Amino acid sequence: MSTGxxxxxxxxxxxxxxxxxxxxxxxxxxxxxxxxxxxxxPAWHEPVFVARAQRYGDDIAGPMLAGMRELGIGxxxxxxxxxxLKPNLVDTGEGVVxxxxxxxxxxxxxxAFLRLGAGEVIVGEGTGLVRDGLMVLEACGLGDxxxxxxLRFVDLNYDEVRVERNRGGYMGLETLALPVALRRADWIVxxxxxxxxxxxxxxxxxxxxxxxxxxxVYGWPKNVLHYAGIGxxxxxxxxxxxxxxxxxxxxxxxxxDGPVNGTPKQAGVLVMGRNPAAVxxxxxxxxxxDPSKVGYLAExxxxxxxxxxxxxxxRGESTGALRTDxxxxxxxxxxxxxxxxxxxx
Amino acid sequence: xxxxxxxASEVAKRCLAQIxxxxxxxxxxxxxxxxxxxxxxxxxxxxxLRATGVAPDRMYAAxxxxxxxxxxxxxxxxxxxxxxxxxxxxxxxxxxxxxxxxADAETRALGYLxxxxxxxxQERADEAEMAVDPRLWGWSWVLGTFSWVEPTALALMALTAxxxxxxxxxxxxxxxxxxxxxxxxxxxxxxxxxxxxxxxxSPEMTGLVxxxxxxxxxxxxxxxxxxxxxGTVGRYMTPLALGWGLLGLAAWDDAPDGAAAWLGECLGRxxxxxxxxxxxxxxxxxxxMAHHSGVGPLFSGVRS
Numbered sequence: 001m002s003t004g005x006x007x008x009x010x011x012x013x014x015x016x017x018x019x020x021x022x023x024x025x026x027x028x029x030x031x032x033x034x035x036x037x038x039x040x041x042p043a044w045h046e047p048v049f050v051a052r053a054q055r056y057g058d059d060i061a062g063p064m065l066a067g068m069r070e071l072g073i074g075x076x077x078x079x080x081x082x083x084x085l086k087p088n089l090v091d092t093g094e095g096v097v098x099x100x101x102x103x104x105x106x107x108x109x110x111x112a113f114l115r116l117g118a119g120e121v122i123v124g125e126g127t128g129l130v131r132d133g134l135m136v137l138e139a140c141g142l143g144d145x146x147x148x149x150x151l152r153f154v155d156l157n158y159d160e161v162r163v164e165r166n167r168g169g170y171m172g173l174e175t176l177a178l179p180v181a182l183r184r185a186d187w188i189v190x191x192x193x194x195x196x197x198x199x200x201x202x203x204x205x206x207x208x209x210x211x212x213x214x215x216x217v218y219g220w221p222k223n224v225l226h227y228a229g230i231g232x233x234x235x236x237x238x239x240x241x242x243x244x245x246x247x248x249x250x251x252x253x254x255x256x257d258g259p260v261n262g263t264p265k266q267a268g269v270l271v272m273g274r275n276p277a278a279v280x281x282x283x284x285x286x287x288x289x290d291p292s293k294v295g296y297l298a299e300x301x302x303x304x305x306x307x308x309x310x311x312x313x314x315r316g317e318s319t320g321a322l323r324t325d326x327x328x329x330x331x332x333x334x335x336x337x338x339x340x341x342x343x344x345x
Numbered sequence: 346x347x348x349x350x351x352x353a354s355e356v357a358k359r360c361l362a363q364i365x366x367x368x369x370x371x372x373x374x375x376x377x378x379x380x381x382x383x384x385x386x387x388x389x390x391x392x393x394l395r396a397t398g399v400a401p402d403r404m405y406a407a408x409x410x411x412x413x414x415x416x417x418x419x420x421x422x423x424x425x426x427x428x429x430x431x432x433x434x435x436x437x438x439x440x441x442x443x444x445x446x447x448a449d450a451e452t453r454a455l456g457y458l459x460x461x462x463x464x465x466x467q468e469r470a471d472e473a474e475m476a477v478d479p480r481l482w483g484w485s486w487v488l489g490t491f492s493w494v495e496p497t498a499l500a501l502m503a504l505t506a507x508x509x510x511x512x513x514x515x516x517x518x519x520x521x522x523x524x525x526x527x528x529x530x531x532x533x534x535x536x537x538x539x540x541x542x543x544x545x546x547s548p549e550m551t552g553l554v555x556x557x558x559x560x561x562x563x564x565x566x567x568x569x570x571x572x573x574x575x576g577t578v579g580r581y582m583t584p585l586a587l588g589w590g591l592l593g594l595a596a597w598d599d600a601p602d603g604a605a606a607w608l609g610e611c612l613g614r615x616x617x618x619x620x621x622x623x624x625x626x627x628x629x630x631x632x633x634m635a636h637h638s639g640v641g642p643l644f645s646g647v648r649s
Contacts, residue, residue: 134614135547135548153618158624161424220493224486224490226490
């Protein structure tokens, strides 16, 4: 057992053998046949859109909407739908912009979906470290945005829960208790933050879904998932929740000792796509991190979505041009050896 | 004893009306309008009703519903399909406390608490990674996981109310809570330092621990934490931060000006966030009553 389990996390220690065993077991049980078949299809490609966005005060909804259209998302798909935005809110982050998904990015996402004809946009989060999720909302400024835009908030820590079969099979938990708000939504959207993480290397669109797991079932922090393995939990949650879209706020991200105590890092990007693994892999490259060296992302390639460059169809800006290496600490084991090789030329 | 102000009385009355509207036909309370039975919501509702002087017979069905939710080993899980999520056990014990028909249920719950707890380590963790002492035994949210601040504080409150204040487990719980206290004052969920960074305190956890530790630690050991809550209470008009902040201060005989007005403002924010969970409403009732009743009786129902 690592010390991380105490401090609110367990370092990602998924060995290849364990993954093969777990994945094999799941496959044998037919638990993830669809995902598996999808992986097995050599032509599995996913588009990801990268937009430049330098300041939170700029028009964010415009580039976001352009990106969604570029990804084939239009009125015919969104009209009348109930959209659940799941922002990454981890701490109060008063006066700083690098801790939580920025409220203006959440607002822009809501605006973009409403402009595409969404019937309703809801914001849902279940904070894991800070017990008082409403306090985080108020402190980071999202509460004001909710009020101004009349967006309904659902505290996922306290929502009624529904027990569902764990479609991932990595953690050894047969079922997951999930908030009913997820299943009442037509579209589930990860609104994540571009950050390094001291237990699993990076926290992006996939890791953000830790916040859908109800605290009253899994505790604060969601320590059941830490003991089962953070990486395994990320994979299981994503395989079970099956999100529809991901938006990563990389205008100002966090480097170093994330997800709470790192330092601001301007990347000036918004990254979005339908597949969270492909989105996260693209984000990692922008951060100068090799996604294949991040344990859960490497495994995501098999089950959740492609992380190889050759399987990600890059739209919008080129990631190479936007790469800005995020600080990785040698004294944090989960961050050692993650650096992406320098690009040539 | 301080008289309950009209403002505080109004807050308590409005909260109680919402809580009572969530009473279920089969006994017990839901956490939300139209929701299902929840043991934690029921225990909190009972504590709120009791604090405002509701007659025990009006709470019988709720307490009895908690008995029906109790497992043979004495624990009270979140739901039958989550038998390892036993953290409501301490809340149920507090809700049963002082009522003769439920003495056996309380005894079995306390017995369960005394014999169970979070995972503890044989050796201290690597100091370079983290600072807490994992050898100390407290309670976890869910069986098979680590001891965290909130379930440990709630268990300590239940044991104290139930006459086990001097038990070795209560003493170790108090030691664990002090171990998790941040050097600058305050508590968070239970991690003080990870790698080279100190985690921040939070008002709700600090207030809770100040309540739980009241009968177990000398004031000088928590002075900085009292100061932390003093400096943050009223800053956030949210039920957990404000409710636990006020209760934590009241536990150490501190009553900030304007508390009742803050509670009213907090309650009004349901217009923004939607109807509060029953546990939040109950917490606001107890916070409104804190200086009228004294913090100890609020949670135990027994006046000293």
